[in-house]
Structure formats: structure tokens, C-alpha cells
Amino acid sequence: MMDTYVLLGSTSQWRRRAILSLGFKSVSLCSTLSDREERALEEGYEHASDPAMLTKYIAEAKMTYLRDKLSDSLLQIVLRDQKRVVLLTADQAIAACTDGTDTVLSKPHTVDKALEHFDMYRSGAVPRSVLAISCCLVEKQGEGQEGEWVCRWERTVVDEVPCTLDLDGVSEEDLRSLLATHPDTLQCCGSLLNEAMPFCHIEGETSSFEGLSHRLVLSLVTEAVTHAAGQV
Numbered sequence: 001m002m003d004t005y006v007l008l009g010s011t012s013q014w015r016r017r018a019i020l021s022l023g024f025k026s027v028s029l030c031s032t033l034s035d036r037e038e039r040a041l042e043e044g045y046e047h048a049s050d051p052a053m054l055t056k057y058i059a060e061a062k063m064t065y066l067r068d069k070l071s072d073s074l075l076q077i078v079l080r081d082q083k084r085v086v087l088l089t090a091d092q093a094i095a096a097c098t099d100g101t102d103t104v105l106s107k108p109h110t111v112d113k114a115l116e117h118f119d120m121y122r123s124g125a126v127p128r129s130v131l132a133i134s135c136c137l138v139e140k141q142g143e144g145q146e147g148e149w150v151c152r153w154e155r156t157v158v159d160e161v162p163c164t165l166d167l168d169g170v171s172e173e174d175l176r177s178l179l180a181t182h183p184d185t186l187q188c189c190g191s192l193l194n195e196a197m198p199f200c201h202i203e204g205e206t207s208s209f210e211g212l213s214h215r216l217v218l219s220l221v222t223e224a225v226t227h228a229a230g231q232v
Contacts, residue, residue, distance in 0.1 A: 004084040004225055009066035010212075013184070015090060018212040024221075030069055032062040032089065035109065042106060051095040051104050052158045055135035059156065062089035063137050067151075070141070085141040086224055092134045092211050094190025096126035105130075105190035111179050114191040118175050121165050128165040130190060132209045133158065136216045140224035153227045155220055159213050161204035163192065170199055 003025045009032040010016060016029050033041070041061055047053040066087055094105040103126050108114040120126045140153035179185055182196040194200050194209055207214045 004086055004221055006221065007066065007085065007087050009062050009069075009087065009089040012090075012187070012211055014210045015212040018207055018210065018214060019088070019217065022214060022217060030066055032065045033058075035107070039106075049102060049104060051093040051102055051131070051133040052135070054104060055091040055093050055133055056137075056156055056158060058091040059089045059135040059137040062091065063087065063139060067139075084225055086221055087139040087141060088137070088217065088221075090134060090136045090212050092132060092189050094192060095131045095133050096120075096190075097131075098126055107189055108186050108191045110186065111176070114179055114186060115172065115175060117191040118167070118172075122167050122170075128167065130163050130165070130192075132161045132163060132189070132192075134161070134208055134211060134213060135159075136213060136220060138217075138220040138224055140227065153224050155223065157216055157220065159205075159208050159216055161202060161209045163203065163209060164201045165192075166199045166201060 005026045005028075006019060006024045007028050007030060008015065008019045009030050011031050011034075019027055019029075038058060041058060042048055042054065045054060045057055047057070066089060096103045096105065103120075105117055105120075105126075108117055121128055135156060135158045137156045138154070139151050142150060142152040178196060182193055185191055185193040185196065192200055194202060194206060202209050205213055205215055208216070
């Protein structure tokens with residue numbers, strides 16, 4: 001499986017770091033949707049209040065963008081000698097459930113929005129126990145009759161990781177200092193940057209909370225490669 005060529009469509013530094021740590025023979029990193037494009041899709045999606053459906057929708061949009069990249073001449077040179085090509089995209093949202101209704105918290109992008117998230121946590125407007133909802137989409141590519149790349153296998157899995165926030169004694173000044181020291185927080189759903197926040201207590205796989213589950217990626221890529229081998 002480790003001789004598989006993985007093409008990750010993501011601008012997330014955490015997802016890129018995760019995929020590079022898994023030991024695949026070759027990995028290429030491609031940018032997909034810009035933050036502005038992603039926000040526009042979220043705002044226009046009729047099921048945006050459902051975190052599982054929203055993350056799946058965005059991961060699929062990223063996959064469409066990545067699939068279109070396969071026609072790029074430079075990428076064709078890279079892929080030409082590859083036997084196993086797997087495309088991977090992912091998306092995440094933080095969900096806080098109040099009275100049976102999910103509040104979906106996306107990336108804050110600004111300090112004021114991040115502080116608004118923390119005010120919601122501290123005030124009880126949303127529970128301090130939240131879920132990181134992540135969607136991972138894997139597609140196995142193969143050559144078509146005319147040498148073009150076509151989808152041979154595809155699977156989407158949504159993962160959930162609970163997180164409890166212990167914000168007692170954490171002041172707004174503390175949070176402003178944290179945001180100044182770790183500006184990457186503004187690129188994290190729900191304003192939650194695990195590596196910089198000791199008050200985040202994750203009850204599950206840390207890599208999934210950070211945006212890309214090691215366990216899921218390895219499982220899905222193995223399944224994709226096994227399926228492809230069975231078709232030979």
C-alpha cells in the first residue's frame with residue numbers, strides 16, 4: 001500500500017502535515033477551494049445547519065476541483081509512471097448541540113469572530129462539549145481507454161470526535177494573548193487549535209480533531225488499493 005501515490009487536495013497545514021507523516025511513497029499537495037469560495041459554498045448550501053451533510057458537501061466540491069486538476073499538463077508528467085493514484089479531500093466543522101439543534105462553527109478568520117466563539121462557549125450559549133465532525137473522501141483513479149484518468153472507486157466517511165472545553169479561569173485577556181501568539185487559530189473550525197489550547201480535552205483520535213484522521217486515511221487507501229487489485 002505504501003507504494004501508492006496520494007494526491008491531497010487541501011490548503012490546511014494540519015492535513016498536509018498529517019498526510020506527509022503516514023509514509024506513502026509519493027505525496028503531492030494541491031490547493032483546492034480558497035477560503036472565500038468555501039464560505040460562499042457554505043452560505044449557499046441548503047443543509048448548512050447539518051454538520052455531517054455540510055462537510056460532505058464541501059469535501060465533494062474539493063474533489064471536483066481536484067479531479068479537474070488531473071488534466072493539468074505538469075501533473076500529467078508526475079502521474080504518468082504511477083500505478084496507484086488515490087485522490088483525497090476532507091472537510092471539518094465544529095458542532096455544538098443545544099436542545100437537539102446543532103450550531104455549526106466554522107473558521108473564524110478574524111480575532112473578533114474567534115472571541116465571539118469563546119464567548120459562546122464561556123456563556124453557555126453553546127455547550128462546552130462539542131463534536132469535531134470530519135469528512136474524508138477518497139477516490140482511486142485509473143487510466144481510461146484513451147489514457148485519461150477516470151474514477152475506479154470512491155468512498156466517503158464522516159467521523160466524529162468529542163471535545164470538552166474547560167474554560168474556567170480563562171479570561172478574555174488570556175484568549176487575546178493566545179490568539180496573538182497562535183494566529184493559526186483563525187484557520188481552525190470553532191477557533192479550537194488543539195496544540196495550543198490545554199483547555200481542550202479530546203476524547204478520541206487527535207489527528208481527526210485536527211482535520212484528517214490517520215486511521216481513516218490508512219483504512220480508506222487500503223480499501224481503495226485492495227479493490228483495484230481485485231479488478232485486475
